[in-house]
Amino acid sequence: MATQTVDGPKRGSFLSDQRTRAILFQGLAFFLVVVFFVYIGTNTARNLEALGISTGFDFLNAPAGYDVAMSLIPYTATDTHGRVFFVGLLNTLSVAATGIFAATILGVILGVLRLSKNWLVSKLVYCYVEVVRNIPLLLQILFWYAVLITLPHPKKSIIFLNDSIFLNKRGLYMPEPLTGDGFGLILIALLVALIIVPIMSRMAKKRQEATGQIFPVFLTSVGLIIGLPLLAAIVTGFPVTFEYPELKGFNFKGGMVLRPEFVALWFALTVYTAAFIAEIVRAGIQAVSHGQSEAAFSLGLKPSWTTRMIILPQALRVIVPPLTSQYLNLTKNSSLAIAIGYPDLVATFGGTSLNQTGQAIEVIMITMLVYLSISLLISMMMNYYNKRIALVER
Amino acid sequence: MKLGKFLFAAAAVTALSTGASAGTLDDIKAKGFVQCGVTTGLAGFAAPNDQGQWAGFDVDFCRAMAAAIFGDAAKVKYTPTTSKERFTALQSGEIDVLARNTTWTFSRDVNLGFEFVGVNYYDGQGFMVRKSLGVTSAKELDGASVCIQTGTTTELNLADYFRSNGMSYESVVIETSAEGRGVYEEERCDVYTTDASGLAAQRSTMADPSEHILLPEIISKEPLGPLVRHGDNQWGDIARWTLNAMIVAEELGVTAGNAADMASTSKNPEVLRLLGAEGDMGAQLGLSADWAKNIVMQVGNYGESYERNLGTTTPLALERGLNALWTDGGILYAPPMR
Numbered sequence A: 001m002a003t004q005t006v007d008g009p010k011r012g013s014f015l016s017d018q019r020t021r022a023i024l025f026q027g028l029a030f031f032l033v034v035v036f037f038v039y040i041g042t043n044t045a046r047n048l049e050a051l052g053i054s055t056g057f058d059f060l061n062a063p064a065g066y067d068v069a070m071s072l073i074p075y076t077a078t079d080t081h082g083r084v085f086f087v088g089l090l091n092t093l094s095v096a097a098t099g100i101f102a103a104t105i106l107g108v109i110l111g112v113l114r115l116s117k118n119w120l121v122s123k124l125v126y127c128y129v130e131v132v133r134n135i136p137l138l139l140q141i142l143f144w145y146a147v148l149i150t151l152p153h154p155k156k157s158i159i160f161l162n163d164s165i166f167l168n169k170r171g172l173y174m175p176e177p178l179t180g181d182g183f184g185l186i187l188i189a190l191l192v193a194l195i196i197v198p199i200m201s202r203m204a205k206k207r208q209e210a211t212g213q214i215f216p217v218f219l220t221s222v223g224l225i226i227g228l229p230l231l232a233a234i235v236t237g238f239p240v241t242f243e244y245p246e247l248k249g250f251n252f253k254g255g256m257v258l259r260p261e262f263v264a265l266w267f268a269l270t271v272y273t274a275a276f277i278a279e280i281v282r283a284g285i286q287a288v289s290h291g292q293s294e295a296a297f298s299l300g301l302k303p304s305w306t307t308r309m310i311i312l313p314q315a316l317r318v319i320v321p322p323l324t325s326q327y328l329n330l331t332k333n334s335s336l337a338i339a340i341g342y343p344d345l346v347a348t349f350g351g352t353s354l355n356q357t358g359q360a361i362e363v364i365m366i367t368m369l370v371y372l373s374i375s376l377l378i379s380m381m382m383n384y385y386n387k388r389i390a391l392v393e394r
Numbered sequence B: 001m002k003l004g005k006f007l008f009a010a011a012a013v014t015a016l017s018t019g020a021s022a023g024t025l026d027d028i029k030a031k032g033f034v035q036c037g038v039t040t041g042l043a044g045f046a047a048p049n050d051q052g053q054w055a056g057f058d059v060d061f062c063r064a065m066a067a068a069i070f071g072d073a074a075k076v077k078y079t080p081t082t083s084k085e086r087f088t089a090l091q092s093g094e095i096d097v098l099a100r101n102t103t104w105t106f107s108r109d110v111n112l113g114f115e116f117v118g119v120n121y122y123d124g125q126g127f128m129v130r131k132s133l134g135v136t137s138a139k140e141l142d143g144a145s146v147c148i149q150t151g152t153t154t155e156l157n158l159a160d161y162f163r164s165n166g167m168s169y170e171s172v173v174i175e176t177s178a179e180g181r182g183v184y185e186e187e188r189c190d191v192y193t194t195d196a197s198g199l200a201a202q203r204s205t206m207a208d209p210s211e212h213i214l215l216p217e218i219i220s221k222e223p224l225g226p227l228v229r230h231g232d233n234q235w236g237d238i239a240r241w242t243l244n245a246m247i248v249a250e251e252l253g254v255t256a257g258n259a260a261d262m263a264s265t266s267k268n269p270e271v272l273r274l275l276g277a278e279g280d281m282g283a284q285l286g287l288s289a290d291w292a293k294n295i296v297m298q299v300g301n302y303g304e305s306y307e308r309n310l311g312t313t314t315p316l317a318l319e320r321g322l323n324a325l326w327t328d329g330g331i332l333y334a335p336p337m338r
Helices: A018-050 A081-114 A119-133 A137-148 A183-211 A217-236 A260-287 A290-298 A303-340 A345-357 A360-389 B002-017 B024-031 B057-070 B086-091 B106-110 B153-164 B177-185 B196-204 B233-252 B259-265 B269-275 B281-285 B291-298 B302-309
Strands: A158-160 A165-168 A171-174 A176-179 A240-243 A246-248 A251-253 A256-258 B034-039 B076-081 B097-103 B114-116 B121-123 B125-130 B144-149 B169-174 B191-195 B212-214 B222-229
Touching: A081 A119, A081 A260, A081 A303, A081 A345, A081 A360, A119 A260, A137 A260, A137 A303, A171 A260, A183 A217, A260 A303, A290 A303, A303 A345, A303 A360, A345 A360, B024 B057, B024 B233, B034 B057, B034 B086, B057 B076, B057 B097, B057 B233, B057 B291, B057 B302, B076 B086, B086 B097, B086 B114, B086 B222, B097 B121, B106 B114, B121 B196, B125 B153, B125 B196, B144 B153, B144 B177, B153 B169, B153 B191, B169 B177, B177 B191, B177 B196, B191 B196, B196 B212, B222 B233, B233 B269, B233 B281, B233 B291, B233 B302, B259 B269, B259 B291, B269 B291, B281 B291
Parallel strands: B034 B076, B034 B097, B144 B169, B144 B191
Antiparallel strands: A158 A165, A165 A171, A171 A256, A176 A240, A246 A251, B097 B222, B114 B222, B121 B222, B125 B191, B125 B212
C-alpha cells in the first residue's frame, strides 16, 4: 500500500488520519488473508471427509511395500513411507549437489573461453550456449537417456582397464573399494592435512604482509592433502581391497554402479545449467572495467595474478547473485527425474507413495516444503558467501 | 486495486471448491457428455484407432454409460490418465468415472474414497521376456532388471513375489505403457511385468510380437473394474448396472443385432425387463426405460465387446478364460435384473 505524505494541518476525521488509515487497511488485509486460508483449509477438510478420503500423517509409518532402484541408505520394501522419503530426498540431493558442482566448473571454463581471443574457441562456446539453453531441458534429459540406453547389452559390455570397469545400457559398473584394518589412519591423515592447510595459508599471508616473501600455498596444500594420506596408506600397507563387478545371470553383480537414469539426468542438468552459468561468468568478467587490468599490468602483476586478484574478486560481485538462482533452478529442475524413472523425491515419495496411500495433499505439501527448504538453504549459503566476497568500500 | 483482485481470487476459489458430491447425473445431463478417464493408450483396452477415435474394452464401458444416459454412445469425452494421475483425477471431479483397467483393492475402495462398481476383467500379474533369454519360469528371474509402471498394484506384487522367493531385481520405473514398451524394446530391462492382459496388449504392438513370451506364472489376483467417487450412490448404481446389463445381456443371448426384435417378440420376462418393455427399472435409476436396450444396441453385450477388442480374432488374442460366463466355466456372474 502506497504511503503519501500529506502536507497541511490534520483534519479531525478518524479516517483521514494517515497513520490510523494505514493500520486499519493493513489490519483488514491481514484479516482477509487469514480468513482466506482458514476457509481453504476447512473447505478442503470438509470435502475430503465427505468423499471418505483419509487424512493425517499416519501413512508415514506404514510399510511402503515397493522397491526403489537406487538408494544411498539401506532400504527394503518392508520399510516405511517415511524411509522412502529419505531415500528420495538423498537421491534428489545427490543429483543436485553433483550437478551444481559439475555445472559450476563447466560453466566457469566455458564462460572464460567465451572471452577467448581465439575466434574458433569463442564461437564454439557461443554455439554451445545458444543451442543448449534454447532447447527445453526435458527434451535434453530424454535425449541423453535415449543415447545411454542404446549402449551395448550387458553381455556385450564395453570393457575398460582389464575387466574392472564395464559400460553397458544398464549402467557403468566399477570396482567398489572395501576398507580394511588401518583405513582409519588414512582418514585421520586427511583430516590433519585439512586442518593444517587453512592455518598454513593464514601464516603465509601474514608473512607476506610483514616481509613481502611469497610462500607457494597452493602447491603445498595439494602436496599435504595428497601426501599425508598417501604416507598413511604406505605405513598401513594399503588397507583397501576392491570388489570387482562380475556378470552373473542377467546383470553385473558386485562393485559400484552408475545407472543410466542418474547419468542422463545429471549430465543433462549439468550441460543445461552450465550454459547459463557461462553467460553469467562472461557478463561478470566483462563488467569489470578494462582500466582495472591495465592498472594491474602497469604495476607489473603477472596475467594470472591479475585475473586471480584483480578481476575475479570484482567479477564475483556480479556473478554470485545470478549464480545462486541457477543453483536453485538446477535443484528444482532435478524433479524432471520422473520422466526417465530416476528415483528422486518426486518420483518415489511424491509419486509412488502418493499413489499407494492416496494422500495427495499431505504428500505434496511435504514435498513442496522440502524443495522450499533446500532452496532457502542454498540461498542462505550463497548470500553468506556473497557478503564475504563483496567489496568493502572505504 | 490489490484488494479487488484478492476478493476476486477468493470468490473464484469459493466457486471452484463448493459443490462436491451429489447430483452427478444431473450435472452430466446438463453438460451433455460423460467425462471418462481411460489409459494413455493400451491396445485393446483404450487406445485411439486408425480414425483417431478412442476404442477398446474400457472405452466400450464409457460408451455404454453414455448410451444408458443419453441414448447416444458417442456422448463421451475421454481423459487419458497415467496410472499415477488416475485417482487424483477421479477424486477431484475432473472425470466422472474411471474405466482404466484398475485393480479393485481394499485400500482403493476404502481409503481413497472410491466405489468399485464391479469387475469387467478378471486378470492376474504376469511376466513377459524375450524368447532369446531362454527363461521358462519366473523363478529364474533372480537378478533381472524389471520394467514396471509406477503407481500400480503390480509394483507392490512384484516386490512381494521376489522377496518371498528370495530373489533380487532392479526395478526400472516408467510412467506410461508406451514409454515402458520403448524401454523394454531397448533392452534396458529383461522383464516387463503388468497384468497378463496388459502384457498381451503390449506384445501385440511390438515390432515382432513372436520374439516375446509370457511366463506361465500368474502371481496375483487383479480384478479390473470401473470405479466412481464415494458420495453419490445413484451415480454408482448407474455405473454398476451398466456393467451388469452388458453381462446379463450376454447371459440372455441379447446382442446388438437382435435386441430390437427381442424387445417386442421375446417371451422371457427377464429379457423384457432388461430391454425396458416391462417394469420401470430405467426410471428407478433416473434414466429412460430403454437405457439397457440402448447399451446393447449401440455397444453390444459383454461378449460382443470382449470379442471385438480382446478376443481371439484380435491381435491380443486373449481367451475368455476366467472371464467366460459362469455357465461356460468362467466366473463372470451378474446379479439378477429384477
